[in-house]
Amino acid sequence: MTPQDPPKIEFPCPGYPIKVLGDAGETLKALVIEVMQAHDPDFDTSTLKIKDSGKGRYQSITVYITATGIEQLETIHQDLRASSVVKVVL
Template identity: 75%
Template sequence: MQEPPKIEFPCPDYPIKVLGDAGETLYSLVMTVMDEHAPGFDRERTTVRDSGKGRFQSVTVFITATGIEQLETIHQALRASPVTKVVF
């Protein structure tokens, strides 16, 4: 069994992808959480993609990850919303 790769912190360009219900609420949630837990992330690199039928969206951001605690906190904050389906 192969071990997952170790992340060295700080880790620039760390991607976080959130899948959820389409609409402004998901995007706002992601921006609010990133502003709080990854201040200074590059909003220009944020991508939003709609699903084929337009019911769902994915929002991808790139942050400088500073540690496991930060990543766990971000994932918990994003998963706490009912509009969020999956966080990668």
């Protein structure tokens, strides 16, 4: 077996998914929207998908952006992880 290279992303990449897991509440949602709008001026908040955990303590928020490059994605990840309400960014 030969190791397989991960798929390469071609930029710009419309519809690029980012999932954020964190403490449930308006703070998480507001943070995700703020960060996405800062890094993708065309971000459409209607694409936001929110799912509560079984006990309602956590939420996963999936957004779709137009990814313009690796630097943009790394900066989004850093900005989201800077908040204590965010647990994981995928």
